[in-house]
Amino acid sequence: MNTISTNILSIRTHIPPHVQLVCVSKFNPNESIIEAYETGERVFGESKVQELCGKQESLPKDIDWHFIGHLQTNKIKYLVPFVSLIHGVDSYKLLTEIDNQATKSGRRVNCLLQVHIAREETKFGFSAEELLEMLSLGEWKQLSHVQICGLMGMATYTENRDQIRAEFRGLKTLFDKAKSTYFASESLFCELSMGMSDDYQLAIQEGSTLVRVGSSIFGHRNY
Numbered sequence: 001m002n003t004i005s006t007n008i009l010s011i012r013t014h015i016p017p018h019v020q021l022v023c024v025s026k027f028n029p030n031e032s033i034i035e036a037y038e039t040g041e042r043v044f045g046e047s048k049v050q051e052l053c054g055k056q057e058s059l060p061k062d063i064d065w066h067f068i069g070h071l072q073t074n075k076i077k078y079l080v081p082f083v084s085l086i087h088g089v090d091s092y093k094l095l096t097e098i099d100n101q102a103t104k105s106g107r108r109v110n111c112l113l114q115v116h117i118a119r120e121e122t123k124f125g126f127s128a129e130e131l132l133e134m135l136s137l138g139e140w141k142q143l144s145h146v147q148i149c150g151l152m153g154m155a156t157y158t159e160n161r162d163q164i165r166a167e168f169r170g171l172k173t174l175f176d177k178a179k180s181t182y183f184a185s186e187s188l189f190c191e192l193s194m195g196m197s198d199d200y201q202l203a204i205q206e207g208s209t210l211v212r213v214g215s216s217i218f219g220h221r222n223y
């Protein structure tokens with residue numbers, strides 16, 4: 001049996017049924033994605049718009065493509081016709097731009113709001129305060145072509161498991177607060193995207209519903 005399918009079978013044993021595995025296939029060739037597809041995986045994550053669009057065109061049409069990277073406004077239009085979930089919406093402006101483009105395509109686009117939970121400066125996202133303020137202003141309720149499906153976050157790159165756990169726990173607390181305050185009657189606000197190859201089991205313990213796993217499936221990338 002080849003490595004990719006072996007890796008997937010082993011990862012599945014750690015993922016309960018209410019958690020969705022997103023196979024992060026960025027920088028990996030179509031053949032590798034097909035290997036994962038043949039084991040039954042249908043949800044794949046990419047972080048570059050051009051790469052995602054190329055793969056979407058040439059690979060099976062029943063794949064659900066998630067965009068997990070940092071999205072520039074001028075590239076939204078390429079994703080909107082087919083993307084199944086945009087994980088990293090990190091500003092209100094970006095949300096409104098997605099809504100504009102989605103309106104033009106006549107589609108409602110699923111989005112997660114990215115929250116900055118790590119200590120590193122380099123990661124994108126709303127702070128907890130900014131997120132709650134944006135939600136409390138309520139203008140987002142007018143955006144009829146985006147569906148806010150939940151939150152996404154990335155923990156600090158560190159060996160310190162306690163710190164990673166605390167960051168995930170903080171994001172789950174924020175998710176619960178946003179849910180009960182602004183989305184109590186919105187069943188589609190139900191996703192918490194947290195956890196990657198090194199920390200997805202921890203993230204699941206802390207309430208993740210979507211884990212984004214790349215190198216544990218496809219091997220280490222050279223970039």
Ligand SMILES: *Cc1c(COP(=O)(O)O)cnc(C)c1O
Pocket residue numbers: 024026047068069154195196197198212213214215216
């Ligand atoms: C690359 C990437 C992942 C996957 O990371 P691995 O450590 O390879 O599992 C998950 N989330 C985001 C946002 C990424 O850019």
